[in-house]
Amino acid sequence: MKIVADENMPYVDALFGDLGEIIRVDGRSLQAQQLSDIDVLLVRSVTKVNAGLLASCKNLQFVGTATIGMDHIDTQYLDSREIGYANAPGCNATAVGEYAFIAMLELARRFSEPLKDKVVGIVGAGNTGSAVQKCLEAYGVKTLLHDPFVAQSADPRAFVSLDRLVELCDVISLHVPLTKTGRHPTWYLFDEKRLASLKPGTWLLNCCRGEVIDNRALIALKRQREDIKLVLDVWEGEPHPMPELVPLTEIATPHIAGYSLEGKARGTFMLYQALMARLDKSGDKSMDSLLPALWSHAVTLNEQPEEKGLLTLSRLVYDLRDDDELFRQRFLNNNGFDLMRKNHKHRREFSALTLANNACSDVDWLSNIGFSGVGL
Numbered sequence: 194m195k196i197v198a199d200e201n202m203p204y205v206d207a208l209f210g211d212l213g214e215i216i217r218v219d220g221r222s223l224q225a226q227q228l229s230d231i232d233v234l235l236v237r238s239v240t241k242v243n244a245g246l247l248a249s250c251k252n253l254q255f256v257g258t259a260t261i262g263m264d265h266i267d268t269q270y271l272d273s274r275e276i277g278y279a280n281a282p283g284c285n286a287t288a289v290g291e292y293a294f295i296a297m298l299e300l301a302r303r304f305s306e307p308l309k310d311k312v313v314g315i316v317g318a319g320n321t322g323s324a325v326q327k328c329l330e331a332y333g334v335k336t337l338l339h340d341p342f343v344a345q346s347a348d349p350r351a352f353v354s355l356d357r358l359v360e361l362c363d364v365i366s367l368h369v370p371l372t373k374t375g376r377h378p379t380w381y382l383f384d385e386k387r388l389a390s391l392k393p394g395t396w397l398l399n400c401c402r403g404e405v406i407d408n409r410a411l412i413a414l415k416r417q418r419e420d421i422k423l424v425l426d427v428w429e430g431e432p433h434p435m436p437e438l439v440p441l442t443e444i445a446t447p448h449i450a451g452y453s454l455e456g457k458a459r460g461t462f463m464l465y466q467a468l469m470a471r472l473d474k475s476g477d478k479s480m481d482s483l484l485p486a487l488w489s490h491a492v493t494l495n496e497q498p499e500e501k502g503l504l505t506l507s508r509l510v511y512d513l514r515d516d517d518e519l520f521r522q523r524f525l526n527n528n529g530f531d532l533m534r535k536n537h538k539h540r541r542e543f544s545a546l547t548l549a550n551n552a553c554s555d556v557d558w559l560s561n562i563g564f565s566g567v568g569l
């Protein structure tokens with residue numbers, strides 16, 4: 194079996210090595226002629242999988258994308274050729290949720306405005322939106338949700354309209370797929386008009402897809418409204434963000450909100466499971482053996498952490514300031530955006546840090562945020 198896999202997908206050799214030959218490729222520049230005799234294609238979000246790429250692959254049985262988003266895959270075309278496919282829903286939801294939560298803690302500290310006093314609006318209440326909500330609620334922050342699809346399901350949570358969310362929230366975090374059609378398209382959901390309606394001092398975070406916000410209109414807004422604070426992980430026109438937008442942000446990163454080691458391992462593992470099911474084989478691999486230990490195993494709490502202490506714990510697991518600094522230095526360099534993504538291997542999730550409780554008082558909320566605990 195011949196398997197072509199994006200070079201930025203970790204653990205492919207460990208999981209797929211027994212199945213056949215593995216060829217690593219640069220997913221963004223992948224060409225049809227590299228694929229003519231392959232059986233399996235494993236990609237990330239930077240590869241457009243369509244008739245143009247696959248027309249000459251006669252043996253192709255399966256396409257896997259180790260991502261949540263599917264907007265880069267022409268599933269109609271794959272269906273028409275009866276090629277199996279899978280994505281990895283939820284694989285990096287915890288990573289995105291923790292990224293947004295940590296970014297909020299960073300802004301709270303930078304501007305001396307406690308996160309605990311804010312109301313946070315979450316647009317899109319699926320896996321990543323719910324992961325942010327989990328961290329916020331565990332910490333005691335009030336959240337409001339907008340999701341016209343989930344609102345109509347049996348989900349017991351309360352929902353508000355987008356207008357109401359924008360009107361009421363101090364912080365807005367975006368977690369929708371990129372869609373151009375259907376009843377509630379998200380392309381430019383935050384257009385010039387919506388951006389103009391943000392209340393004074395709003396913090397706006399985008400960790401989903403760049404084009405959910407009209408980036409030109411965002412630049413125009415920021416030039417008039419210093420009060421708005423931006424956290425952008427995704428950009429219109431990736432891998433070339435509008436250069437004038439970057440200095441207008443508080444935190445800027447190259448589409449790595451989902452890039453925890455755990456999230457990446459989960460993504461590859463979910464594709465392994467999907468391929469094994471497609472081949473009607475039972476897999477003998479497990480995910481546990483893939484991950485290394487965190488550099489610091491345990492921290493002992495002698496007292497209940499305040500917001501500053503919570504940020505300190507978070508930074509032990511993932512210091513978002515490092516990625517922000519590197520991005521500002523490098524995004525304009527030749528291939529800087531993609532190189533930073535390719536080399537991004539340092540980030541863990543809260544669960545990698547074990548907290549020991551010497552504080553007596555109730556610190557269950559920390560395990561509800563996601564930290565591992567001894568006697569929490």
Ligand SMILES: NC(=O)C1=CN([C@@H]2O[C@H](COP(=O)(O)OP(=O)(O)OC[C@H]3O[C@@H](n4cnc5c(N)ncnc54)[C@H](O)[C@@H]3O)[C@@H](O)[C@H]2O)C=CC1
Nearest residue numbers: 261262317318319320321340342369370377400401450451
């Ligand atoms: N920055 C990064 O590294 C990552 C970005 N993403 C992006 O985030 C998106 C969301 O991921 P998940 O939460 O896992 O997907 P999901 O499918 O679990 O949830 C998306 C939610 O958005 C809702 N939605 C759709 N249209 C909406 C609208 N117009 N207004 C409000 N809600 C709407 C859906 O009903 C759904 O509940 C992905 O599609 C992907 O594009 C995902 C993972 C990592």
Ligand SMILES: O=C(O)C(=O)[C@H](O)COP(=O)(O)O
Nearest residue numbers: 237238239260261262285451
């Ligand atoms: O899962 C998604 O959707 C994402 O946006 C990914 O986290 C992005 O990662 P790459 O697939 O572009 O490496």
